[in-house]
Amino acid sequence: MSEFRNDLARARGLGSAHHGTSHFIAQRVSAIILLPLSLWFLIAVANMDSYSYNAVSDWLVSGVNGFLLATLIGVVYYHLQSGLQVVIEDYIHCHAKKMLMLFVVKTACLLLAASSVFAILRF
């Protein structure tokens, strides 16, 4: 069938994909954002006197805690699906299974992130 295509048509699209730099940068940027955010979260959790419902809900509604937690969850899920994408691309070679896993992971991350942020906002 390739005899019907001319040489230019057969050659186009091959070679370097010229794609992936933005993924690399986004991975690093989300990591840098997560450095202070996750540190804040660890310190906040460690500093809580009690983990009862009242104590935690008082903490969540006070100040910027809700905003920071929602941001943390959003950025974590972004960084997470970006990292898992690379893992899936490395280890799954069947094209159909790879596409399916990528779809499942990314959709799950989107839904979990959105519902978690929604739960915080609605709190």
Added chain:
Amino acid sequence: MSESSQQQLYAKRPLSPHLQIYKWQWTMLYSILHRATGIAMSAGILLLSIGVFALSHSPNAFDMFIYYLTSPFGYFVMFGSVWALFYHTLNGIRHLLWDIGLGFELETAAKTGHLFAMLGSILCTAIFWLYVFNI
């Protein structure tokens, strides 16, 4: 030929050994640990989401969440997750320094792995839990 029949052919041919033959380097271990802790935390982040769902649902639901989280298995998961977070974060900083071009020499990379990533993560985990249990 289709991909799966190609894979079947590959499976029948002898393969050259790689993991059993190539000399293990510390840098290889730290790299695969970085990936493993990332994957482990991908599962652990579900706990954070469940906690937020429970908190927004009802006091009963949240108390139940804390009850299971502070069970022996829950503590085991929390210990592991905190170490995984510290290791992945510190090793991640090591990665970011590599991205700027610092520390690429093999001896330097192995040393930063030992001290910064492994020892650093163990120390930070110990400090974190000592702080939590003292308060």
